[in-house]
Amino acid sequence: MRSKTFTHYQVGILFLFLFFGFKTQTYSQATNASISGQVKDENGEPLIGAALLIKNELTGFTASAITNLTGNYTVNQLPLANDYSVTCTYMGYGTKVFTGYAVSQGDRIKLDIVLSEEAQSLSEVSVVANSLSNSIDRFGSSTAVTAKDMATLPVNGRNFNSLVDLSPVSNGSNLLGQLYSSTNYTIDGMTNRSPLSSGSTNRGPFSISMEAIREFEVSTNDYDVTNGRSGGGIISAVTKTGTNTVHGSAFLFNRADWLSSKYDTRGNVREDEFAIQQYGFTLGGPIIKDKLHFFLAYDGQRDARPLYIADIRTPEDENRYNLSQESLDRYLQIARNEYGVAESPQTGSFDKKRYSHTAFARIDYQINKSNLLTIRNNFSRDLNSQGVSDNSSINLYEVYGDHLSTANSLMASLRTEISNKLTNELKLQYLYTLDDGSPNAQLPSSNIPRAIVQRVESEVDGRNVNTTIQLGGQRYLPERFESNVYQLVNNL
Structure with missing residues (x-):
């Protein structure tokens, strides 16, 4: 007995979703995770256009993001790893590096960042994660x-x-x-x-x-x-x-x-x-x-x-x-x-x-x-x-x-x-x-x-x-x- 589960109709529907802009965030079907948050200055004002670099220190994999008009950023479909670093830079402000983050299946990690102006912070600031609380949205x-x-x-x-x-x-x-x-x-x-x-x-x-x-x-x-x-x-x-x-x-x-x-x-x-x-x-x-x-x-x-x-x-x-x-x-x-x-x-x-x-x-x-x-x-x-x-x-x-x-x-x-x-x-x-x-x-x-x-x-x-x-x-x-x-x- 043979069975086959796949049709041209199903493929067509999938490609319609892909190419006509049907945008979803399907975390249950995907095994990967995401990191998101907001970048602000010391006064609590959002920083527009701040650059973020997410790196898997074990494999060298990198992903990047730019904050939007509200200072928010999101990086999806991150491969799972035990040692991620997040580097945040903005012109005229200091650089912050967060290291030692573990990303597990289905995690939606929220990482908010506060940057200081360069006049107050002349060197790179490193933050080592010793306790990370993952904020995970799930239906079950x-x-x-x-x-x-x-x-x-x-x-x-x-x-x-x-x-x-x-x-x-x-x-x-x-x-x-x-x-x-x-x-x-x-x-x-x-x-x-x-x-x-x-x-x-x-x-x-x-x-x-x-x-x-x-x-x-x-x-x-x-x-x-x-x-x-x-x-x-x-x-x-x-x-x-x-x-x-x-x-x-x-x-x-x-x-x-x-x-x-x-x-x-x-x-x-x-x-x-x-x-x-x-x-x-x-x-x-x-x-x-x-x-x-x-x-x-x-x-x-x-x-x-x-x-x-x-x-x-x-x-x-x-x-x-x-x-x-x-x-x-x-x-x-x-x-x-x-x-x-x-x-x-x-x-x-x-x-x-x-x-x-x-x-x-x-x-x-x-x-x-x-x-x-x-x-x-x-x-x-x-x-x-x-x-x-x-x-x-x-x-x-x-x-x-x-x-x-x-x-x-x-x-x-x-x-x-x-x-x-x-x-x-x-x-x-x-x-x-x-x-x-x-x-x-x-x-x-x-x-x-x-x-x-x-x-x-x-x-x-x-x-x-x-x-x-x-x-x-x-x-x-x-x-x-x-x-x-x-x-x-x-x-x-």
Whole structure:
């Protein structure tokens, strides 16, 4: 099955908004921030035509503005960073430099400036920010999770979505009591939502490396029309960028099989591997200082754990499964003689492995003082062997199938400073997703018979009990869903 969400009509509407002067400030769809304020003299009179230079000290990115007739200025679509400086100059007046400002997702920072005449202030005045109160206008409530939070808080499985529980309205991926399918996922302001499940694009343990996330935000009660696909709320993440300093990291976690108990939770001797390895790295830095930067991140995981199917070894196991070994043997004999079930083991303990990978790359290019180009790509792949079963009480081994989940999103963003009062940001993304479920190798690829035997009776501890056992195929496999999603967003 293929799906495509993009029409010439939609593109036409977007370009009409762009070229016929429909001016909006859409902060919910854009992940960037803004700095605004008023410049006055010591008497409280607005200074008209004062020049402001906003600079990201980590990358060299700059943006400028000129105050209007009321002394006000606004700089929109600022890339997120932890070290911005604001320099204000006006002819005949001293220069003020504000440093150390952190700009996070959705922030609308208000910075009012008072300049002194040069006769009273002959040198540049520097102000270091030690406590900045961000004034943020939002339609709904939100919870921000920073890179520091992700680095210091324990996260099982290396999925940043686990930290969504920091929001008081969250229950996992369910927000405000809504279904998880009512939660919208965005990365860098563009959709990361699966057309199939309406959740995150990858069914694996993670869809993007935690090492690639700068910060994310959980927003609810948002009535902005641009967030119409989020009945419950929005999980909006922003990715990291390279800086003028070469930096990197590497990690490895190994829960080796020999470190695990020899016995399973029932006290039986464990026969199959029980281990998990998580590994990855990041690397970022300048290609051309103050102009061209890169950032790379990789995250991998190997998860091996036993798959137990009616693994009867003790009388306690017979009670647990409501099935005696004698009845199970009789069932398997009939299944093999009458229905062609393979002679290989269909119950017991089986080796099961899952491999997950994500790779992220981003380039930021300051083409000139007016244009910033960003290109980023995120790829994820998850192969879950014997990861799909049916809903019968007991499914034979041949019922279990494999599931492959792949997603790739390629985004290009161009921020253009049209004038000192007008900024435009154009984003284009292509999102590809594939969910491919295949039946067990013991079964034919198509026209697979499926049989559910109900009330398989046994005598266990003097009691007459029964259960349901399934053989053959299942309701979920084979299944293949492939989608191509094109998205165009313009913030003027």
